[in-house]
Amino acid sequence: MGRKSFADVATELRRSIDEGEFQRFERLPPSRLLAEQLGVARNTLRDALYQLEKEGLLETRAGSGTYVTAVKQDVVPSAVEEATPLELIDARFALEPHICRLSVLHGRREDFEALEAFCKQMEAAQNDSILFAEADTAFHRRLAASTRNNLLIWLISQINTIRSLDEWTRMRHLTLEEQIIQQYNAQHREILNALRSREPERAAVKMKEHLETARMSLMRAAEA
Amino acid sequence: MGRKSFADVATELRRSIDEGEFQRFERLPPSRLLAEQLGVARNTLRDALYQLEKEGLLETRAGSGTYVTAVKQDVVPSAVEEATPLELIDARFALEPHICRLSVLHGRREDFEALEAFCKQMEAAQNDSILFAEADTAFHRRLAASTRNNLLIWLISQINTIRSLDEWTRMRHLTLEEQIIQQYNAQHREILNALRSREPERAAVKMKEHLETARMSLMRAAEA
């Protein structure tokens, strides 16, 4: 086989499109020229183009040219890793109040006992920001687990593995004033009480208040 | 025994693929070259390739090359792939109403125009369940995009790539009565109108109604 296989060429072109070298709706160079530029026979190039066409990235029109129809939305990795703390808060605003409602529906006694334990850990760790943050994260993870919804559990775990989160938590807790920590503790308790008394809407509201506090604390930290 | 066993080589290659060094559809270097690169005899390499082929990661074509057919998804855990339709609905119940609120805050005119276009597609595709489902998914994706929150966009895209979703959608639309489809169309319009008039809570409520309809339709389909 020659130097480059059509799969190699396809990979090369896929990259060019991803990287924006060829933009959407743009016409690629004529096949003869492009083949020469890539150092490959026109035949091989055509196989590669056909492959990308199958993948929905290109559209060829005989006599006219080959056009980029879509750009591989590889939004996945970078977008998430680069999520800002504010985006994160908004995502939690979306997820966690409803998680509270579902927790009321599906939560069991052992879930609430575990949450109680994490509350106590937080209260005991008021002066150790790392321990406090760990217990905080554990509380929210356990809360998600109590919904018995594997998809939600996974979504929350994904959010919690975001790289920037650690930095942010560290940053946040450096500037966390005593007052805020006590507010957090009180809010966690309120959420837990609402769950225990099986009041979904009250739990959701308390969670929103909690997240609002987190957002304000974050914004104040961002200013400093 | 020699320096590297074929199992070692298999592990090494598996990791390369996981880490994205070899991406999907890509061709691995020719066995002779790859063997040399790995410091191993071609025989050993072939055993390793055979192993990975059995695992479904590679596909070798004699005379052509060895190709990556699948990439071990992140942690794409069975938990998510095996999510039930009801879990999926609950997750959307969590995410989408708040996405509506954020869309009111950050959505632009072009977003709403795109949503309008998808509404029209759905109305035009009332008798083609596949087209209808595609437009439906596109609507919800675009809605997420309008929040300008990369994390939420990613979460929604994750939900939409769930394998079982396709099957479910197909199943669901087989049993979708005319009446339900018209209800969907009306609800999408109501959501869009609320977004356009910048009423976050009304948009969220309409979305909840929509999801409630979806849940009921699903449960009825599950009975049958």
Next chain:
DNA sequence: TAAATTTGGTTTACTTTTGGATTATTAAAT
């Protein structure tokens, strides 16, 4: 409008490269 040019699409004959398979040899591990 009509002709010339440019584009992708197809076919052909030819050459190179590829994985597959077999053999004997060599280095470890038990």
Next chain:
DNA sequence: ATTTAATAATCCAAAAGTAAACCAAATTTA
């Protein structure tokens, strides 16, 4: 010492890339 498994060197047939010519459709030009 015996067994096991990697190594190394071949040969093979099939797959695929090369190159050149020609076709048909779209576009441009006269």
